[in-house]
Amino acid sequence: MNQREKEEYLREFALLKQQGKPFFPYSVAKDGAMAVIVMLSIILMALVLGAELGPKADPTTTTYSPRPEWYYFFLFELLKIIKPANLVPLATIGVPTICMILLFLLPFYDRNPERRPERRPVATAAGIFTIIAMGYLTYLGASAGSPTQIDMETPPQIVAQGGPMLEQFETGKQVVAQSGCEACHKFGENGNDGPGPPLTDIASRLPKQAIARTLINPTAPMPSFKALQANEPEKFDAMVTFLSQLK
Amino acid sequence: MPKLKLPAPPLPDRLNPRPKRPGSTKTKPLAEAGISAIDWVDERTSLSQGARWMMFRKIPKGTNWFYTLGSATLFAFLSQTVTGVFLAMYYRPDAAGGAYESVRYITNEVFLGEFVRGMHKWGSSVMVILIFLHMARTFFFGAYKYPRELNWVIGVALLVLTMAMSFTGYLLPFDQRSYWATIVGVNINGTGPFVGPYLSDFLRAGPEFGATTLARFYAIHMLLIPGILAALIGAHLYLVAKLGTTAPPWIKADDPVQKEEKA
Numbered sequence: 124m125n126q127r128e129k130e131e132y133l134r135e136f137a138l139l140k141q142q143g144k145p146f147f148p149y150s151v152a153k154d155g156a157m158a159v160i161v162m163l164s165i166i167l168m169a170l171v172l173g174a175e176l177g178p179k180a181d182p183t184t185t186t187y188s189p190r191p192e193w194y195y196f197f198l199f200e201l202l203k204i205i206k207p208a209n210l211v212p213l214a215t216i217g218v219p220t221i222c223m224i225l226l227f228l229l230p231f232y233d234r235n236p237e238r239r240p241e242r243r244p245v246a247t248a249a250g251i252f253t254i255i256a257m258g259y260l261t262y263l264g265a266s267a268g269s270p271t272q273i274d275m276e277t278p279p280q281i282v283a284q285g286g287p288m289l290e291q292f293e294t295g296k297q298v299v300a301q302s303g304c305e306a307c308h309k310f311g312e313n314g315n316d317g318p319g320p321p322l323t324d325i326a327s328r329l330p331k332q333a334i335a336r337t338l339i340n341p342t343a344p345m346p347s348f349k350a351l352q353a354n355e356p357e358k359f360d361a362m363v364t365f366l367s368q369l370k
Numbered sequence: 371m372p373k374l375k376l377p378a379p380p381l382p383d384r385l386n387p388r389p390k391r392p393g394s395t396k397t398k399p400l401a402e403a404g405i406s407a408i409d410w411v412d413e414r415t416s417l418s419q420g421a422r423w424m425m426f427r428k429i430p431k432g433t434n435w436f437y438t439l440g441s442a443t444l445f446a447f448l449s450q451t452v453t454g455v456f457l458a459m460y461y462r463p464d465a466a467g468g469a470y471e472s473v474r475y476i477t478n479e480v481f482l483g484e485f486v487r488g489m490h491k492w493g494s495s496v497m498v499i500l501i502f503l504h505m506a507r508t509f510f511f512g513a514y515k516y517p518r519e520l521n522w523v524i525g526v527a528l529l530v531l532t533m534a535m536s537f538t539g540y541l542l543p544f545d546q547r548s549y550w551a552t553i554v555g556v557n558i559n560g561t562g563p564f565v566g567p568y569l570s571d572f573l574r575a576g577p578e579f580g581a582t583t584l585a586r587f588y589a590i591h592m593l594l595i596p597g598i599l600a601a602l603i604g605a606h607l608y609l610v611a612k613l614g615t616t617a618p619p620w621i622k623a624d625d626p627v628q629k630e631e632k633a
């Protein structure tokens with residue numbers, strides 16, 4: 124905006140203001156009505172939906188779903204879309220950081236004096252695209268859920284081995300199913316495809332030792348299961364055994 | 371004789387107070403006392419000037435319901451403040467089990483405890499929805515353009531802080547879901563460029579998620595961010611009152627010259 128456009132705008136705005144109505148009581152009444160609506164919505168939601176409290180936090184335990192508040196779903200879904208490991212940092216904070224910077228600086232790079240949405244096609248399209256994308260990602264996140272079941276068949280050679288091996292495999296399958304891994308990993312037909320890689324045939328990629336090491340000392344955003352190993356080593360071992368048989 | 375004179379509100383004649391009948395000696399002692407108390411304060415602070423400036427400024431022609439979204443966000447913030455104060459009266463940031471226990475106590479034992487917790491919990495969703503709607507309104511109306519650029523920048527800071535409020539608050543009940551979601555969230559933070567790892571260490575109060583992490587989240591959630599948020603909202607509103615809100619972009623002022631000719 125150059126000096127002339129600025130002065131033009133200020134002159135027009137002064138006129139609009141002159142021809143307007145005072146804040147009190149006109150805007151105050153509208154704002155008050157809106158405040159009542161907001162208050163009633165909050166009260167209604169509190170009464171109908173309540174405030175649940177899940178089981179107590181336990182670093183060693185196994186039933187959890189690492190799900191954030193719903194308005195963070197879109198960020199989490201973004202992680203799933205940008206999957207290659209070397210791009211993960213970009214997806215996690217890179218994209219949000221860039222979006223934040225773009226948002227902060229908006230008035231400084233959009234210097235078009237036009238204000239009507241239909242005459243700012245680029246800005247309006249970008250805005251609508253952002254809304255649709257965020258809405259869609261939130262929807263994906265809301266419907267993804269966090270399954271706690273693995274339907275993979277136990278491989279015949281393990282059934283044939285029987286004994287402690289079969290037992291460990293079955294226990295491990297349960298522990299993995301209940302440890303929230305499926306929020307980020309896919310096992311056969313179950314679980315989410317991302318942000319972590321599918322683990323259906325992890326053993327063909329990683330030896331047992333490496334799997335155990337990943338669980339204890341993972342790359343972010345995967346949480347560490349060190350506490351599980353320290354406190355309930357049998358469960359941890361079963362988990363590793365199970366994973367190391369997935370070929 | 372009161373010195374405080376507010377302009378008469380533009381009400382229909384019927385609703386305006388009637389002038390006194392000449393010769394009438396009826397006085398309203400309570401009203402007089404109230405006014406003189408206000409006068410006393412005003413004589414020493416000139417607050418009425420500010421109130422007049424705020425309340426009787428003109429709002430441009432064409433202002434519509436979309437313009438209530440900002441004050442609705444403010445109202446949601448106030449609701450969060452009030453319910454949060456009540457929750458803080460019972461909450462204990464003790465990772466060894468006290469935190470969970472105190473939230474359980476609030477939910478199951480305290481009178482209206484679950485209701486207030488529910489209001490705080492759902493109020494946060496409502497506030498986030500409203501802040502995004504308000505931002506969308508200012509975006510599509512081009513309200514971030516000259517001379518309101520700074521108010522947009524302050525607004526984005528408010529958005530970031532509001533999201534940070536929700537992130538830090540989510541851990542406090544210290545149940546399974548909040549615990550593990552926050553671990554993953556802090557880990558995600560840690561992968562960010564440059565400041566990522568430092569931010570994560572700061573949030574966790576160390577390299578590991580430990581006993582002090584909860585206390586730190588609590589302090590950030592109920593002291594640090596709300597303080598900054600309140601100050602920035604003050605600046606935001608000051609600029610709104612000083613610059614005036616925009617008119618909807620398609621509204622044109624009546625040409626003053628033409629109007630005079632018609633009259």
Ligand code: HEM
Pocket residue numbers: 436437438439440441443444445447501504505508513514518521522523524525526528529532603606607610614615616617
């Ligand atoms: C805690 C959060 C916020 C509060 C309490 C708040 C409050 C308000 C209020 C009461 C107004 C007056 C006019 C209206 O309601 O539209 C306003 C205007 C404005 N707000 Fe916010 N706001 C918040 C967040 C934001 C955000 C996130 C942005 C954008 C990034 C933003 C940008 C603006 C702009 C540009 C105006 C001027 C609008 C105009 O002149 O038409 N605000 N804000």
